[in-house]
Amino acid sequence: MSLMSLTAAKLGKKIKDREVTAVEAMEDALKQIQEKEPLLKSFVTVDEEGARKRALEVQQKIERGELTGPLAGVPIAIKDNICTEGILTTCASKILYNFKPTYSAEAVKNLEAAGAVIIGKTNMDEFAMGSTTETSAFGVTRNPWNLEHVPGGSSGGSCAAVAAMECPCALGSDTGGSIRQPSSFCGVTGIKPTYGTVSRYGLIAYGSSLDQIGPIARDVTDCALLLEAIASYDRKDSTSIKREDYHFVKALKSDVKGMKIGIPKDYFGEGLDPEVSSAVLEAAHVLKEQGAIVEEFDLCLVDDELLTSKNSSSFGEDKIHPTRYAIPAYYVISSAEASSNLARFDGVKYGYRAGEYEGLHQMYKKSRSEGFGEEVKRRIMLGSFVLSSGYYDAYYLKALRTKALIRKVFDQAFEKYDVIIGPAAPTTAPKLGKSLSDPLKMYLGDIYTISANLAGLPGICLPCGRDSKGLPIGLQLLGDCFQENQILRAAYTYECARGKWNMPGAFLNRKGVIKDEETV
Amino acid sequence: MANIISDETIEYVSILAKLELSEKEKEQAKRDMGRMLDYFDKLNELNTEGIEPMSHIFPVSNVFREDEVENGDQRDEMLANAPKAKDGSFQVPRTVE
Known part of the structure; x- marks a missing residue:
């Protein structure tokens, strides 16, 4: 059995107890990666030489008693939009094909201080814009549960690597669901923390007001451990928040007696796959059996004045559910921020420069046009438009006002409930090649995850079942800002009640037939 | 389609x-x-009259700190990423005649 089938906590304990070394753990990770990568393509870069060197250094520090934490010696993969000093960081884009950062992201530094050992960089949708990991300039990642399906995105490489047991854990980033949706599709556990909890310093920006780095692992315990390691107040990120409490592991108690859990009724309407719906409702029932107070509610503002003309909602409802407007608001805001953030890629200081050009301006234009992929260009164009003079108020400010309304809806909901339960995505993982042809349709798949980014809320996604095709179904728990410990406790309680969750062995078998691999 | 985008707009x-x-x-x-x-x-x-646009989730504004150099001189490492560099500088096409 591979050491990589252990959770980070269990592997860390074995290393601490001197049963195995950090070097042996890394060798095993590299072996797993070598075997599985030809089928999966979870990684953009595997830094073999550096990983071996770092593992040896960590092992020496463990032996000298300088590293004693639970993550010391544990191999970890990092999403390729998070800067790692001296290790290629491409954002899965041609425009950064050769970029080696001169510094590491704060979250990466925190991980290294905890003794975790970086293996390499995981594949993603280009600049984190996408839901399938198919827009990567360096090839498509496949879902370990069934190689004909996508792993989700944009942190698809991180989730696939963890599910396939190439490594026990990884970092991802979540702007509109990019940790939670691929966690759902790959049957792993991922957290998007409260905005401002993990420093964005060194995270290559997409939508700065929405971006958060978060952990991806095979269980709730590992996610709590990792979050505790990476969360910190950082002066280098002006949106970093000084939290009162950075202790998340203590929330791991199987006890939800009296916890109030709300099920938003309108999350379970049209568009939700019936198999996903019943698995999520079954999970809610499990939490009820464990002593939580679970009830349905209306996630809406009880305010008739909200509609511009009475009963004119194009969603065909008489009540106004501002969360339904989350998708258009999100795409206005994220595209606007992206168009501004991605202005720095101009072929001067790093990355790709076009081969032929006349003058400076043509150099910018050609480098960008040749360096960015289709989806990235689409969003830069859209963002430039909504910010342009004459449209700024109508689109950008309108979206920011909608964001305020969405926040208000959740404020009201969290006055009544500790946790909101729902799906992470309307379906299980779609087949490869089925999503990109209709961007708007793909964007609609973000319905359950996007509100949390707009409202800054923490969310966790963990597996709660499989559909008739054998693909995993994810359960999402949302908490109020800074209430990570509530969702961790609910998730941990559910996980204990649910019991063992096996990881897929499909990638070992080219036909993609599900054969579960045992985990410990 | 209600919104027709003209050639000029594109x-x-x-x-x-x-x-x-x-x-x-x-x-x-x-x-x-x-x-x-x-x-x-x-x-x-949605009627958003009277609702303030929300750019930041939390009431955080103007986060100041002293502007002190904390990192070392990394000029060569940074220039190693440049598509073109010359004499310790980024090299770009001539812009001033």
Whole structure:
């Protein structure tokens, strides 16, 4: 059995107890990666030489008693939009094909201080814009549960690597669901923390007001451990928040007696796959059996004045559910921020420069046009438009006002409930090649995850079942800002009640037939 | 489609975005953008009068700190990432005659 089938906590304990070394753990990770990568393509870069060197250094520090934490010696993969000093960081884009950062992201530094050992960089949708990991300039990642399906995105490489047991854990980033949706599709556990909890310093920006780095692992315990390691107040990120409490592991108690859990009724309407719906409702029932107070509610503002003309909602409802407007608001805001953030890629200081050009301006234009992929260009164009003079108020400010309304809806909901339960995505993982042809349709798949980014809320996604095709179904728990410990406790309680969750062995078998691999 | 994007608009936006689109890409961009704007127009169903635009989730503004150099001199490492460098500087096409 591979050491990589252990959770980070269990592997860390074995290393601490001197049963195995950090070097042996890394060798095993590299072996797993070598075997599985030809089928999966979870990684953009595997830094073999550096990983071996770092593992040896960590092992020496463990032996000298300088590293004693639970993550010391544990191999970890990092999403390729998070800067790692001296290790290629491409954002899965041609425009950064050769970029080696001169510094590491704060979250990466925190991980290294905890003794975790970086293996390499995981594949993603280009600049984190996408839901399938198919827009990567360096090839498509496949879902370990069934190689004909996508792993989700944009942190698809991180989730696939963890599910396939190439490594026990990884970092991802979540702007509109990019940790939670691929966690759902790959049957792993991922957290998007409260905005401002993990420093964005060194995270290559997409939508700065929405971006958060978060952990991806095979269980709730590992996610709590990792979050505790990476969360910190950082002066280098002006949106970093000084939290009162950075202790998340203590929330791991199987006890939800009296916890109030709300099920938003309108999350379970049209568009939700019936198999996903019943698995999520079954999970809610499990939490009820464990002593939580679970009830349905209306996630809406009880305010008739909200509609511009009475009963004119194009969603065909008489009540106004501002969360339904989350998708258009999100795409206005994220595209606007992206168009501004991605202005720095101009072929001067790093990355790709076009081969032929006349003058400076043509150099910018050609480098960008040749360096960015289709989806990235689409969003830069859209963002430039909504910010342009004459449209700024109508689109950008309108979206920011909608964001305020969405926040208000959740404020009201969290006055009544500790946790909101729902799906992470309307379906299980779609087949490869089925999503990109209709961007708007793909964007609609973000319905359950996007509100949390707009409202800054923490969310966790963990597996709660499989559909008739054998693909995993994810359960999402949302908490109020800074209430990570509530969702961790609910998730941990559910996980204990649910019991063992096996990881897929499909990638070992080219036909993609599900054969579960045992985990410990 | 309610929003018809003209050639002039696409031309103007591509100048703002510093992107050079092929004829085919322009046609596609016109369709995509029109369709997205139709979708964005749903926001007009919401009455947001009197609601302040929310750019930051928390009431955080003007985070100041002393501007002190904390990192070392990494000029050579940074220049190693440049597509073209000369005499310790980034090299770009001549802009001033």
